[in-house]
Structure formats: C-alpha cells, structure tokens
Amino acid sequence: MHTKKNENIIEFLLFMSAFITVLTTIGIILVLSIEAFKFFKEVSIFEFLTSKEWTPLFTKKNFGILPLLSGTILTSLIAILVALPLGLTIAVYLSEYTSKKFRDYIKPSLEVLAAVPTVVYGFFALTVVTPFLQKLIPGMSGFNSLSAGIVMGIMIIPIISSMSEDALRAVPYSLREASYGLGSTRLQTAFRVTVPAASSGIVVSVILGISRAVGETMIVAIAAGQQPRFTFNPLVPVETLTAYIVQVSLGDVPHNSLEYRTIFAAGITLFVFTFILNNISYYIKTKYREKYE
Amino acid sequence: MNYTTEIMDIYKETSPEENVLIPDDISVKDDRKYKLTARNINAFYGDLHALKDINMNFPQNSVTAFIGPSGCGKSTFLRLFNRMNDYIEGFRLEGEIILDDVDIYNEKIVIEQLRKDVGMVFQKPNPFPKTIFENVAYGLRIQGENNKSFLQDKVENALKQVALWDEVKDDLKKNALSLSGGQQQRVCIARALAVEPKIILMDEPTSALDPISTSRIENLIFELREDYTIIIVTHNLQQAGRISDFTAFFYLGDLIEMGRTHDIFTNPKNKRTENYITGRFG
Numbered sequence: 001m002h003t004k005k006n007e008n009i010i011e012f013l014l015f016m017s018a019f020i021t022v023l024t025t026i027g028i029i030l031v032l033s034i035e036a037f038k039f040f041k042e043v044s045i046f047e048f049l050t051s052k053e054w055t056p057l058f059t060k061k062n063f064g065i066l067p068l069l070s071g072t073i074l075t076s077l078i079a080i081l082v083a084l085p086l087g088l089t090i091a092v093y094l095s096e097y098t099s100k101k102f103r104d105y106i107k108p109s110l111e112v113l114a115a116v117p118t119v120v121y122g123f124f125a126l127t128v129v130t131p132f133l134q135k136l137i138p139g140m141s142g143f144n145s146l147s148a149g150i151v152m153g154i155m156i157i158p159i160i161s162s163m164s165e166d167a168l169r170a171v172p173y174s175l176r177e178a179s180y181g182l183g184s185t186r187l188q189t190a191f192r193v194t195v196p197a198a199s200s201g202i203v204v205s206v207i208l209g210i211s212r213a214v215g216e217t218m219i220v221a222i223a224a225g226q227q228p229r230f231t232f233n234p235l236v237p238v239e240t241l242t243a244y245i246v247q248v249s250l251g252d253v254p255h256n257s258l259e260y261r262t263i264f265a266a267g268i269t270l271f272v273f274t275f276i277l278n279n280i281s282y283y284i285k286t287k288y289r290e291k292y293e
Numbered sequence: 294m295n296y297t298t299e300i301m302d303i304y305k306e307t308s309p310e311e312n313v314l315i316p317d318d319i320s321v322k323d324d325r326k327y328k329l330t331a332r333n334i335n336a337f338y339g340d341l342h343a344l345k346d347i348n349m350n351f352p353q354n355s356v357t358a359f360i361g362p363s364g365c366g367k368s369t370f371l372r373l374f375n376r377m378n379d380y381i382e383g384f385r386l387e388g389e390i391i392l393d394d395v396d397i398y399n400e401k402i403v404i405e406q407l408r409k410d411v412g413m414v415f416q417k418p419n420p421f422p423k424t425i426f427e428n429v430a431y432g433l434r435i436q437g438e439n440n441k442s443f444l445q446d447k448v449e450n451a452l453k454q455v456a457l458w459d460e461v462k463d464d465l466k467k468n469a470l471s472l473s474g475g476q477q478q479r480v481c482i483a484r485a486l487a488v489e490p491k492i493i494l495m496d497e498p499t500s501a502l503d504p505i506s507t508s509r510i511e512n513l514i515f516e517l518r519e520d521y522t523i524i525i526v527t528h529n530l531q532q533a534g535r536i537s538d539f540t541a542f543f544y545l546g547d548l549i550e551m552g553r554t555h556d557i558f559t560n561p562k563n564k565r566t567e568n569y570i571t572g573r574f575g
C-alpha cells in the first residue's frame with residue numbers, strides 16, 4: 001500500500017533516526033566539553049599541552065598530556081606500519097590477480113579478522129606475541145607498544161585491504177587496458193596505473209585505519225602496560241589515551257574530583273584527534289570523487 | 294552461402310620496392326606481401342560464436358575500416374591483433390594471425406613485446422590520471438627508459454605527430470584529464486605512437502568526440518598511414534569513406550564483403566552490404 005500517509009510516516013521515522021544520531025553526537029560533545037571545561041579551570045592548557053609528566057593520581061600531580069599522546073601515536077604508528085603493506089598487498093592481489101569466485105571465498109575469511117573481539121587480540125599480544133618477541137629482542141619488557149601495535153595492525157588489515165580493494169576496483173578497466181595495450185605486465189599496470197589512480201581511496205583507508213587504531217582500547221590496555229611515559233621507544237611500557245580512560249573509569253576515583261575530570265580531558269583530546277582524521281579522510285573522499293566522471 | 298573469403302580486388306603499394314601490385318597477383322593464401330594476415334579465424338565467447346571463419350589481409354601502410362551493425366564482431370576481431378581478448382574469461386580462438394610471418398598466438402610470443410608493435414587507441418579517451426608528459430612517456434618508461442632528455446625528445450615528437458605540441462608544450466606538467474575530449478584522444482594516440490608500433494588499432498576513436506576534434510583525428514589518421522598500418526572500427530560510414538583504403542563489412546560474426554573502400558561504397562557486391570551502407574538497416 002503506497003498511500004500518502006504511509007509515505008509520511010516512513011519519512012518521519014527516517015528523519016527521527018537521523019535526528020537521534022545527530023542528537024547523540026551533540027550530547028557527547030557537550031558532556032565532554034563541559035567536563036573538560038571544568039578541568040581546564042583548574043589546570044592550565046599550557047601545562048596540559050607541554051608538561052611531559054602525566055601523574056594525576058599521584059600526590060605530586062602533573063597534567064601533561066604528551067605521554068598519553070605519544071603512547072597513542074606510537075602504538076598507532078606501529079599498527080599502520082604493519083597494516084599498510086600487508087593490507088595493500090592483499091588489496092592489489094585480490095583486485096588485480098584473482099577471479100571473482102576466489103575473491104568471494106577469501107574476502108569473508110579476511111573480514112573475520114575484524115570480527116575477533118579485541119580482548120582476544122589483547123590477550124594474544126600479551127601471551128603469544130610478547131614472549132615470542134622477547135626471544136628475538138632481549139631486554140624487551142613484558143608490556144610494550146611493539147606487540148600491542150603489531151597486533152593492532154593485524155586487526156586493521158581488513159579495514160585497509162577491503163577499502164583499498166574497493167578503491168582499486170573503482171579504477172576504470174579502460175585504464176588497465178590502456179596500460180596493457182602499451183605493453184605493460186600486470187604488475188607494472190597495478191603499481192604504475194591502478195594504485196596511483198586509486199591513491200585517494202587508499203589514503204582514506206589508511207586514515208580510517210589509523211583512527212581505528214587511535215581509538216582502540218582493549219589491546220593497548222592489556223598489552224602495552226599502563227604507565228604514562230613520554231617516549232618513542234617501542235620496547236617499554238606506555239599508556240595510551242584510551243587505556244588511561246579505562247584505567248580511571250574502572251578505578252575508585254571519586255566522581256566530580258579533578259582526578260575524575262582528567263578522563264574528560266583525555267577524552268576530548270582523543271575526540272579532537274579522531275575528528276581531525278575523519279575530516280581529512282572525508283575531505284579527500286569528496287575532493288577526488290568525481291575524478292573519472 | 295559463404296561470403297567469408299572474398300578477397301580484396303585491389304592492391305596498393307606494399308613496400309617501396311614492390312610498387313603497385315596487379316590484381317589477381319594476390320590470393321588469400323599468399324601472405325608474403327601483407328603486413329598482417331588473419332587466417333581461418335573463429336572466435337567464441339563461451340557458446341557464442343562471435344567470429345565465423347574469417348580470412349583477411351592487410352597491406353602495409355594502408356588504412357582498413359571495419360564497419361557493420363552493433364554486435365557483429367568488429368571489436369572482437371580488432372582486439373585479436375594485440376591479443377587484448379586474452380584476459381576475457383571464456384574467450385576462445387581458432388585460426389592464425391600472422392604479423393610479419395609470425396603467428397602472434399604462437400606460444401613463444403611475449404605478449405608485452407607484441408603490444409609494443411601493435412598499438413591501440415580506444416573508443417573513449419582513456420588517458421592515465423597523470424601529467425601529459427607522463428602519459429606519453431608511459432610506454433617507454435615501462436620498457437625501463439628513464440633518460441630525461443631521451444624521453445623529452447620522444448614525447449615532443451609524438452605530440453608533434455598528433456598536432457598537439459603547440460597546444461600543450463607549456464603545460465606538459467598538467468594533468469591529462471584536464472584537457473578536452475579531443476585533446477585527450479590525441480594524447481592517447483601520441484601515447485601509442487611514442488613506443489613506435491608498426492600497427493595501430495583504433496576502436497571507434499572518434500565516437501566520443503565533437504565534429505572538429507573528429508576531423509582533426511581523421512586528418513591525423515590519413516597522415517599516419519605513411520608510416521603505419523592502421524585498422525579502424527567505425528560506425529561513421531562517411532568516416533570510413535574519407536580515411537580508409539579498404540573497408541570490411543561484418544554482419545553477425547561473418548565477414549560479408551571486403552574490398553577497396555571506393556568500390557564497397559559505390560558498387561557493393563552483396564545485398565546486405567548495400568542495404569547497410571545505404572542506411573536500410575544497421
């Protein structure tokens with residue numbers, strides 16, 4: 001039945017779901033901002049951004065976000081160094097070399113990687129990857145950003161491979177034909193024509209992969225240690241923004257205290273971080289979308 | 294009725310020494326004088342019999358036009374000459390394609406090498422999303438050529454051949470996609486010429502272009518004949534009439550008639566050809 005009334009109801013429901021989503025986002029930003037604002041009434045932004053110590057739970061309190069930021073950047077960087085080469089290779093292989101049939105089998109099994117609960121990954125990093133790496137790198141501590149980063153990289157491979165593959169397959173076949181027609185091999189065509197032509201999509205996949213890594217909590221909380229430390233040494237314990245938020249949320253810090261508000265300060269930093277990443281990827285996506293039209 | 298082995302009844306210069314060939318001098322089986330020969334070609338997409346028992350010869354430095362209604366197999370036939378159909382799943386070929394005495398479907402043939410000799414221009418301009426310079430230099434680069442001044446020479450030459458040099462010489466670093474459709478197509482032709490092929494295949498190269506760009510490209514094809522053997526698919530009969538020496542008319546996978554363009558258009562031997570060129574079907 002396609003009555004006008006039905007149409008109106010459906011339209012209203014659609015509007016409501018969009019509206020609720022937006023409302024939730026606004027609510028989150030509002031709460032974050034209010035609590036963060038209260039935090040910054042007591043702690044100067046200058047100290048927050050420049051101090052290299054983060055010790056809000058100690059008697060001698062320091063509120064420098066840099067250690068948490070460096071922990072987040074370090075683990076995410078390691079993750080992307082693992083995920084980009086592997087993910088891109090998989091994407092090129094799937095889009096340029098395999099038949100549709102094979103692809104239909106392999107893709108779902110790849111996506112299983114994304115469906116594994118992150119706590120399992122964290123456990124895997126701590127109990128398998130770290131002991132293994134310790135054999136190769138003597139002196140590496142039991143909690144470290146290297147194994148957390150590597151495992152996080154494995155987790156985001158499907159994000160990169162499947163989005164990059166979509167980008168590669170969106171490159172018109174006529175470009176490949178042009179390349180073959182000039183005497184290039186499949187490999188030359190893939191790396192000189194298809195990958196560069198899909199670069200904006202690939203960059204977007206990498207940014208989304210990074211923003212997934214930046215927001216990842218469980219793996220780093222379990223395997224990277226919980227010691228805020230301003231360092232880029234991958235072998236020692238660090239703490240990320242997310243891991244800190246979990247630590248404090250689960251602890252017995254009284255609500256409405258300054259200590260408690262630190263999680264909002266860390267939260268808003270995280271939010272700004274991922275917000276910027278998502279906007280860059282959105283910008284790239286829209287800017288290069290109509291390239292072949 | 295078997296129309297397929299009509300041979301050309303007119304011959305032109307094949308090489309400087311041989312000058313004009315006299316009719317009857319050439320039979321289908323006598324391929325020495327031809328640059329390119331297709332022999333007993335049958336092609337299939339799965340169960341679809343797309344080309345039926347086709348024989349055809351192409352003299353050096355000639356332009357041959359393929360005409361015929363949509364789906365009759367022109368592109369399929371054209372793409373045999375640079376083995377572009379090889380990638381299509383379910384495609385199968387019987388027969389021989391002989392280029393300079395060598396069967397290009399021979400196992401020993403390196404496809405990449407073949408395609409350096411047999412260039413192709415496609416229906417829709419398909420420049421790479423790279424600079425004009427890199428587009429034209431692409432074929433040389435993949436051969437490992439990286440000498441800057443050598444590439445510069447080649448690119449300039451190729452762009453001059455397609456009469457695009459004066460228009461773009463100051464913008465070689467501009468993305469080729471920012472050019473007009475006609476300019477893009479000329480970049481694509483220049484790109485094919487830069488690797489110095491012997492044969493150029495063109496599949497409806499002007500069908501996406503405006504009349505002015507079209508006539509420029511027609512003039513270009515006319516000039517290119519001096520140095521290349523050209524095969525062109527076209528739906529534009531006037532175009533076939535203007536630029537080609539020979540015309541082949543296909544219908545449902547059969548080669549119905551082939552001959553000197555002038556004869557095909559003024560005095561077709563077959564009723565179907567006549568109907569097609571007078572616009573009664575197609």
Ligand SMILES: Nc1ncnc2c1ncn2[C@@H]1O[C@H](COP(=O)(O)OP(=O)(O)OP(=O)(O)O)[C@@H](O)[C@H]1O
Pocket residue numbers: 338341343361362363364365366367368369370381
């Ligand atoms: N990749 C393919 N897979 C299956 N069948 C195909 C394929 N390409 C072409 N065909 C079929 O082969 C026949 C010949 O097609 P072809 O493209 O050679 O015709 P054409 O003469 O070039 O037509 P047009 O003038 O429309 O370009 C058609 O029936 C077509 O449907």
Ligand SMILES: [Mg+2]
Pocket residue numbers: 367368369496526
């Ligand atoms: Mg065609």
